[in-house]
Amino acid sequence: MRATWHLATTSLSGRKGRSLLLAFAVAIAAALTTAIGTAGEVFLRSLSAVSGAVVGLADLRIERESGGRLEDSFLVEVRSWPGVRLAGPEYQYGFTVRPRVHDVL
Numbered sequence: 001m002r003a004t005w006h007l008a009t010t011s012l013s014g015r016k017g018r019s020l021l022l023a024f025a026v027a028i029a030a031a032l033t034t035a036i037g038t039a040g041e042v043f044l045r046s047l048s049a050v051s052g053a054v055v056g057l058a059d060l061r062i063e064r065e066s067g068g069r070l071e072d073s074f075l076v077e078v079r080s081w082p083g084v085r086l087a088g089p090e091y092q093y094g095f096t097v098r099p100r101v102h103d104v105l
Contacts, residue, residue, distance in 0.1 A: 012019045062078065064070060070089075079087045 062070070062074075075087060075089060078084060
């Protein structure tokens, strides 16, 4: 083991430029690994916040199978269920974007 350490230290001290480049590469690799891990975590948290704002952070969603509108009396009934802290309607709509005829090439 002692011979291995001697060989390593001799090699590193004999080539100082290469040793500095190696230390720099290790530092850059560690910084990039940390940055990518942090960016991934931030992305997942922001994705969760955006999806919660769009879809809603609910334990239960009730929708009609046909996609139609639920009656207001049903919302009153849901609010009376035990364990329900908050119940509210969600308004959704869709739209289609079509290009004008003269905009199409």
